[in-house]
Amino acid sequence: xxxxxxxxxxxxxxxxxxxxxxxxxxxxxxxxxxxxxxxxxxxxxxxxxxxxxxxxxxxxxxxxxxxxxxxxxxxxxxxxxxxxxxxxxxxxxxxxxxxxxxxxxxxxxxxxxxxxxxxxxxxxxxxxxxxxxxxxxxxxxxxxxxxxxxxxxxxxxxxxxxxxxxxxxxxxxxxxxxxxxxxxxxxxxxxxxxxxxxxxxxxxxxxxxxxxxxxxxxxxxxxxxxxxxxxxxxxxxxxxxxxxxxxxxxxxxxxxxxxxxxxxxxxxxxxxxxxxxxxxxxxxxxxxxxxxxxxxxxxxxxxxxxxxxxxxxxxxxxxxxxxxxxxxxxxxxxxxxxxxx
Ligand code: PSU
Ligand code: MN
Numbered sequence: 001x002x003x004x005x006x007x008x009x010x011x012x013x014x015x016x017x018x019x020x021x022x023x024x025x026x027x028x029x030x031x032x033x034x035x036x037x038x039x040x041x042x043x044x045x046x047x048x049x050x051x052x053x054x055x056x057x058x059x060x061x062x063x064x065x066x067x068x069x070x071x072x073x074x075x076x077x078x079x080x081x082x083x084x085x086x087x088x089x090x091x092x093x094x095x096x097x098x099x100x101x102x103x104x105x106x107x108x109x110x111x112x113x114x115x116x117x118x119x120x121x122x123x124x125x126x127x128x129x130x131x132x133x134x135x136x137x138x139x140x141x142x143x144x145x146x147x148x149x150x151x152x153x154x155x156x157x158x159x160x161x162x163x164x165x166x167x168x169x170x171x172x173x174x175x176x177x178x179x180x181x182x183x184x185x186x187x188x189x190x191x192x193x194x195x196x197x198x199x200x201x202x203x204x205x206x207x208x209x210x211x212x213x214x215x216x217x218x219x220x221x222x223x224x225x226x227x228x229x230x231x232x233x234x235x236x237x238x239x240x241x242x243x244x245x246x247x248x249x250x251x252x253x254x255x256x257x258x259x260x261x262x263x264x265x266x267x268x269x270x271x272x273x274x275x276x277x278x279x280x281x282x283x284x285x286x287x288x289x290x291x292x293x294x295x296x297x298x299x300x301x302x303x304x305x306x307x308x309x310x311x312x313x314x315x316x317x318x319x320x321x322x323x324x325x326x327x328x329x330x331x332x333x334x335x336x337x338x339x340x341x
Contacts, residue, residue: 019080025066037071041137063330075133156329162202180259181209192223245335
């Protein structure tokens with residue numbers, strides 16, 4: 001029998017397929033951490049994308065939460081995992097590959113699919129991708145929609161979209177920001193936003209929308225993805241995962257119905273000096289303009305160009321921060337679960 005979280009036996013559920021491990025997690029009320037898939041389909045080259053997706057799931061499981069990677073395959077929303085290694089005895093591991101969620105070969109197929117054949121799915125693209133039977137990597141905004149419909153409260157990603165430079169003229173403002181302002185979205189754990197974007201404008205926008213933005217850890221500076229600091233103070237600050245979970249619980253109790261964005265700086269040993277990033281970025285932005293890249297293609301183009309210009313340094317940092325975010329998000333999910341039960 002197909003499983004759906006009880007509160008969502010709705011028309012939406014006919015489009016959802018859950019992996020067996022995730023189903024089990026819902027039944028036994030374990031902490032679950034959602035993971036996005038645009039980072040696999042459009043954010044990184046093959047095979048780093050697939051290896052990273054698998055490593056994120058492993059980290060979440062190691063921290064005592066259940067990973068739920070969300071993607072669209074053949075027109076169905078898949079909420080499952082690539083593989084989950086559960087410790088059986090001290091040295092033995094059991095690999096469970098899910099049956100109906102996201103199977104290993106499906107994620108591999110998604111990871112290899114050429115960008116033209118795989119949709120970068122934001123909220124606006126969801127119905128189209130599903131009713132046409134297409135494959136899609138879900139961005140932060142679409143993953144938030146789907147995770148919320150499934151009843152998942154915590155979501156780990158790399159960086160969110162934001163207000164692009166000169167966004168006040170181009171109106172290039174990521175749907176990730178409006179999603180954070182909508183009714184009870186999941187908490188998003190990220191490494192801040194890239195300096196490709198306009199960080200002060202993005203923070204202003206989030207303030208207007210009533211989104212609770214806090215850094216996690218010792219620094220109060222809002223992190224800028226590849227670097228721990230951006231030179232802009234985050235509005236709020238929690239010192240550790242426990243304080244983050246307390247903040248989330250209180251936010252829920254108040255029925256504020258708006259999002260929480262937690263920004264975790266990249267680990268110190270992995271960060272790239274902001275000046276280096278800025279040099280590559282200027283080049284990548286001018287290349288994008290010359291190539292006439294616009295709309296949803298901008299972010300993937302810049303990421304790929306930065307990887308080339310930095311000779312792989314930005315990709316390495318991207319993987320490190322994704323892994324770190326998955327770890328922190330899982331600890332928060334476990335702590336929140338403890339507070340709620
Ligand atoms: N930032 C990254 N890597 C990514 C993305 C952002 O460092 O892969 C993806 C995320 O899925 C995010 C999306 O939701 O890009 C934002 O796209 P846009 O800027 O077109 O809204
Ligand atoms: Mn955009």
